[in-house]
Amino acid sequence: MQGLYPNDASMLDSIGRLLIVAFFVIVGLRNLQKHHIEDHVKRLGFFKCPMPHAAFWIGTIMELVGCAMILVNWHAAIGVILLIVFTVVASLLLLRFWEMDDPMKRTGMQNGFLANIAVTGGLLLLLQNVS
Template sequence: MTFAHFLITVGQLLLGSLFVWAGLNHFGPGGAKVAAMLSARGVPMPREALYAASVFELICGACLMLGVAVAPAALGLALFTIVASVVLVNFWDQPEGELREALKGVFASNAAIVGGLLIAAAEAM
């Protein structure tokens, strides 16, 4: 194993684990809060939408971690992250202040995660 291959493997493990952890968390107490946020944003059947998205996160995250179907999993998670960011991290709708600044940081972090996912997809092609 080359050092580059080692770095790719570690990167995929870290990216995948983020989505596996998030997906699992949505089936616990944290899920109620996210479902309420989805409902407030007008998402139909918010609990069901959350569960479907969480299963998607779990499967694609596990694929990244295991090195299976990496390109489609990474591209799917990139699209998922963009949609989730637009729906849930709407800093542009917030008044100036701490919440808006915090959400800007989350949005920027999500953009960086999308970048990492695109790199993972390109590397796997």
């Protein structure tokens, strides 16, 4: 049985696509809560990101636009690339475990970094379907 989208070979491909998008939508919407915005901007500043407010909002827009493009299958490959760039840049800006002195923080951030490597792998697999 073919998937929900023209390039999806099966329903498993479609379910995978929808689960990846759901992850980004849920996290993206959660991060729009005031205390999450403040926390992200503070951490971006702590890690010396230039213009932390702008960086936060640019990242959030990239994330949500990428999800929308994938969901409606409109230039979905560009949407996936937006999510890949967002994930890699956010990981490098916010999950700098190698700079942490506290072992608990270092381990937590390293786990998040490694999880984002796996997410990026899933996005690369999705990219081959939407191209």
